[in-house]
Amino acid sequence: MTADRIPHRGARRQGGAAVLTMTLILLGLATFGALAVASGTLSSHRGAGTDQRGKEVYAVATGGLNHALAWFEEHAGSLAFSDDDAGGVWRSAGAGTTSPVTATAYVDKSLGTDAYDLAIEYELLSTLSATDPSDPLLVRARATGRAEGDSHVQRTVSVDLLLTRKSVFSPLFAAAIDSFSAPAVLVEDGLSGITGTPEAYPLVDDGIAIGITRGGTADVATGNLSLEDGGKVGALSGTPSLSEAVFGLSPSGYDGDGNPVGANAAEQMLRALAERHPDAVKVVDSSANWHQSLGSADEPVIVFFTEEAGCPKINGNTTIHGLVYFETRDCQANGWGKATIYGSVAFAGAPTKLSANTEFHARQLDFSYLAEAEGGGNRFALGLAKAELVRIPGSWRDF
Template sequence: MTFPNLSLKNRQQGAATLIVVLVLAIVMAVISLTTAQTGLMEQRITGNDLRAREAQEAAEAGLEYGVGWANKNEIPNTVTCSSGSLPAGCPTALTTVTGSSTGESYSYTLTFTKGTDSIRVASAAQGVADSSIAATSEAFIKQIPVELFDFGITMPPPWVIAGCITNAPTGTPDTFVLNATNLAVISGTSSNPACLPQGHLDVTIWTDANGNGVKDSDEEGGGTTFNRGIFPGCPSTHCAWNYVFKMDFQEAIDRATDAGHVYSGSIPCGPATSSPSIYIIENGGPINSADISGNCTGTGVDSTTIGAPNQPILLIIPSDNGCPRFNGGVTIYGIIYFESETECASNGWGGATVYGSVIWEGDVDKPNANSEFIEVDHEDDFDLNTVFNSGMDDATRIPGTWKDF
């Protein structure tokens, strides 16, 4: 007996199975493709998130750098600083930041926008390989002036000595004062002639008739008395420094060091090219014209000149460097400060010309014959901080002004 429909039924069941398998295969393929696309999308999202976060972190790093820069330097006006453009008022080096996860590098641009009573510091970071990844952070700060001098103080006398002059000057060195009643020397110990002997020291009046800050031969007047004075506070550490300056001695050292103004070899000629106008001299001397580098010209300035008229410099000689002589042929505009309380007692001035003042923290020996100590009158609304290009401000963030975008 035969069943003619059986093979047909089996064939139909086999076809149905094949169709089901095909459908399942297609579904699996779609699922696999969807899963792969989803995974790829998630990878891209994760990668973009990492890079966006790195860009934001780079912007934050730039912002911290910018605020730190403003903490040590005056921001004169609105200025934009990028690696390819560093106008006046910008940091000298803007580096790139490399992400720790992706290895991407990010450059940043700093913008200082000076307002009436605050400064907006903005840092814009951008991927070096992919500029589409970018971020910006900003904050507002206030710059609070840090004073080297008390406001309203005038220049000290040509000689400021914590102690006495150990030997009377010989060979007719010269001190020039602007008025017959002005002090030529002031001591933290005594104003007695026995402590501050004049010896052969000539004291002459001069008048800056043409206002160029340089003593010309026709501006010298008649002789006058060697007027002496005394200031309080000695004996104590840095008493002569504290008499003249408001800023703590170590802070002045730190700020000059941070600015790169430490010179153990040659000293650059002319005025300081960056603030503050404070130099640390680590040269045991004697300091001669050959120890001054550069090619400088101008009124009262040549290649053997430190500072310039109306652009004076404070030179600090730490006690570790003794009491180096500044020999003849050298001209200094500014103030020279010797920290040592003992070394200068047997090692006096070497013969250089000083427009300003020399400060000693102890006794000092007599100056050489060709020395010139010239009193100057720096006036800028009675603010020597401006004259000496202090350019030093503490920056404080204004709370609630930070944002990123």
């Protein structure tokens, strides 16, 4: 009987080993499956996180680009491109305080620890030094958003721009107002109470010698004003304020009757220009009468009398070649005499009592010498009218 039991025990041992082996195999498969599921779940979470950060970084890039475009309109004249020809660039990286963006401006507040860097770049698609000032100036604005902790998560968006200047007295697509041509006398709402016989000359025979921006020709009472060489009174279409017509800038506000008040934006622009060209641009705060002759046919000037200055009298054998602008709306111009203006005199509001012995000669004013003085004809340099950016349809790119 002992001999008969020995094979039976061996069979039982072999069966237990098989069960153990199968159990280990199943346990290994279960462990592998669990690890695979965990890995898939982790990858899914990572993918979701990357996708979320990708969306956030895209929002950073698009928001930053829109901000950069507005900033570019205000600071185009101060940017130093790496080259004046197509391909020249300006980058925000390393630009210091002149940059439109900072690294801390785009922290994701909802996630707390996520932060994003934004880099702005402007690339010239045409030359800054075109021989014809009416040639369009093209610029590509580019914004790149990048996650600080995941440098591989980044998006870049760009758009191509046409840079123009807003002024009804300049070439339509000029990048800078090299040429400015307006009537000899320009008023906003009207002209009345003229005494004596001041003289106004149009640019060409039978042309417009007196222009009005917001009113009609009936609001200009020429009275004793002598319109020479067949000069006429003309009204601009669209009724812009004087500041909008001359500088392309809206006034600082409007009074209760809807009248423009001030031209502060233009004043700020011209003060910055006067710092670079003190002999060519004068921003005057004093109410003292003006006796200084300025400018020439080749090098005209801009004289801007602020609201604080009021309406000083220009007299005393004074000759000015250029644009003379009075910001105050309450200008009584009596007391002018022995003054000759070659260019344009612009009065906000409705001036009165323009007096005798004054000559106004419309001239086309060429300010290109200012751009040349700033280093070779940079068409951003002049800044007589505000830069305006026009987005070129179909040029938007994101990648």
